[in-house]
Amino acid sequence: MTTFPDEVLTRTTKGEIEVRSLIDRGRYVRYSTCMRRRASPMEGGKMKLVLFSESGKTEEYFVIPTKSRRDLLIPAAKKGTRKIWDGTKAVDV
Numbered sequence: 001m002t003t004f005p006d007e008v009l010t011r012t013t014k015g016e017i018e019v020r021s022l023i024d025r026g027r028y029v030r031y032s033t034c035m036r037r038r039a040s041p042m043e044g045g046k047m048k049l050v051l052f053s054e055s056g057k058t059e060e061y062f063v064i065p066t067k068s069r070r071d072l073l074i075p076a077a078k079k080g081t082r083k084i085w086d087g088t089k090a091v092d093v
Helices: none
Strands: 009-011 017-019 026-032 047-053 058-065 071-075 083-085 090-092
Touching: none
Parallel strands: none
Antiparallel strands: 009 017, 026 047, 047 058, 058 071, 083 090
């Protein structure tokens, strides 16, 4: 049996010991869409989350707030490269 450092172990609500295991690491970009005439976010706070792994894989999700104050994460189609507004200029995602 493999031994793990105590720092990576966690206990479930049932009392079982689990290991936190790395799946991927990288960077992310979060952005929302705004009406062109005003800078306030549209659609009740919905935003897009784009994850970039160190291996080059990209995943995209819509993050949608719910009435229960928990966010719903829905996989989105990959859009490829695009630019977003950072408040002063267009920047690469």
